Amino acid sequence: MSSVNINIDVKELEGRLLFAIPKKGRLYQKCQQLLEGADIQYYRRNRLDIALSTNLPVALIFLPAADIPKFVAEGKIDLGITGQDMIAESNVKVHQLIELGFGKCDLCIQVPVNSGITDPRQLVGKRIVTSFTHLSKEYFRKLDEELKPEKPTTINYISGSVEVSCNMGLADGIVDLVESGETMRAAGLTRIYNIMSTQAVLISNPHSEQQEFIEKIKGRIKGVIAASKYVYCTYNIKRADLPLAVKITPGRKNPTVSPLENDDWVSISVMVNKKDCADIMDKLENIGATDIIIFNIDNCRT
Numbered sequence: 125m126s127s128v129n130i131n132i133d134v135k136e137l138e139g140r141l142l143f144a145i146p147k148k149g150r151l152y153q154k155c156q157q158l159l160e161g162a163d164i165q166y167y168r169r170n171r172l173d174i175a176l177s178t179n180l181p182v183a184l185i186f187l188p189a190a191d192i193p194k195f196v197a198e199g200k201i202d203l204g205i206t207g208q209d210m211i212a213e214s215n216v217k218v219h220q221l222i223e224l225g226f227g228k229c230d231l232c233i234q235v236p237v238n239s240g241i242t243d244p245r246q247l248v249g250k251r252i253v254t255s256f257t258h259l260s261k262e263y264f265r266k267l268d269e270e271l272k273p274e275k276p277t278t279i280n281y282i283s284g285s286v287e288v289s290c291n292m293g294l295a296d297g298i299v300d301l302v303e304s305g306e307t308m309r310a311a312g313l314t315r316i317y318n319i320m321s322t323q324a325v326l327i328s329n330p331h332s333e334q335q336e337f338i339e340k341i342k343g344r345i346k347g348v349i350a351a352s353k354y355v356y357c358t359y360n361i362k363r364a365d366l367p368l369a370v371k372i373t374p375g376r377k378n379p380t381v382s383p384l385e386n387d388d389w390v391s392i393s394v395m396v397n398k399k400d401c402a403d404i405m406d407k408l409e410n411i412g413a414t415d416i417i418i419f420n421i422d423n424c425r426t
């Protein structure tokens with residue numbers, strides 16, 4: 125487990141909402157962007173793992189992602205960001221408030237391509253190496269109970285670079301995360317089963333005394349996420365073609381339709397999914413829309 129540098133007077137934390145952020149790794153950068161978007165400003169002294177917010181009664185605690193679920197479940201921390209895989213592996217109860225849309229990957233059983241193994245049942249009684257021992261034990265215990273091998277499946281822990289275990293002769297299969305599959309393929313492995321899909325989530329302790337403030341931070345973070353998903357689209361369309369236009373851009377509730385000086389035309393303003401944007405512009409052009417403009421959204425509440 126990584127060390128945590130917390131040289132700060134605990135009195136300075138009194139009354140503040142304690143918010144845990146992954147201190148490094150894949151989730152770190154995205155969390156920085158979320159904090160900035162939610163206007164949670166802070167000053168972090170070099171090497172210090174606690175930072176007091178300079179504009180809100182919040183203290184940020186920088187922790188390894190793997191430890192955050194436990195701190196939140198035990199009520200030591202009110203709010204946190206971590207992966208759903210880490211929550212499941214920690215086997216603790218926390219409130220999952222928002223799926224954040226990053227840190228998306230799958231926890232998979234992988235075996236050497238040339239092993240001839242195509243089904244997890246073929247690994248029963250053999251050796252598995254993983255950083256996710258709880259989830260792996262839970263999965264293989266059920267198969268052990270069903271297939272009753274001479275000796276139970278062995279689950280061994282290593283903290284990283286799990287993919288080398290098969291090549292090193294330490295494992296017959298591994299349980300590890302796969303996103304693009306590049307690491308897996310480079311190690312000559314293939315996936316045979318998906319134990320869970322995961323992404324980063326905002327979590328809270330259900331018994332925290334800071335529920336009102338948790339809701340406020342949740343609202344801000346939701347706004348940042350929505351702003352990154354949507355763009356704002358405006359265009360002009362002949363009034364007669366309004367029903368067609370509304371079909372293409374229905375909006376989250378309804379589009380805003382404003383009259384123009386020319387009674388035959390209206391202006392439409394609407395939020396659209398960023399990923400569908402080019403397709404929507406093509407369709408609008410096809411039905412005769414003009415002056416189609418797309419704006420990025422800095423922040424929003426939906």
Ligand SMILES: Nc1ncnc2c1ncn2[C@@H]1O[C@H](COP(=O)(O)OP(=O)(O)OP(=O)(O)O)[C@@H](O)[C@H]1O
Pocket residue numbers: 146148149150151188189190206207208209210226227228229284301302303304322323324
């Ligand atoms: N390749 C990946 N793609 C997407 N998300 C990932 C990937 N690897 C890990 N994650 C997510 O990020 C979380 C933290 O993983 P990461 O390996 O970055 O943390 P760490 O172990 O704290 O850091 P490090 O590996 O640098 O020691 C994981 O629990 C998972 O939810």
Ligand SMILES: O=P(O)(O)OC[C@H]1O[C@H](OP(=O)(O)OP(=O)(O)O)[C@H](O)[C@@H]1O
Pocket residue numbers: 150283284285286287300301302303304305306307308
């Ligand atoms: O499918 P890919 O896109 O290749 O991503 C998967 C890899 O990413 C994570 O490791 P990370 O790079 O964080 O390093 P680690 O092995 O030290 O945890 C994970 O443990 C895999 O090794």
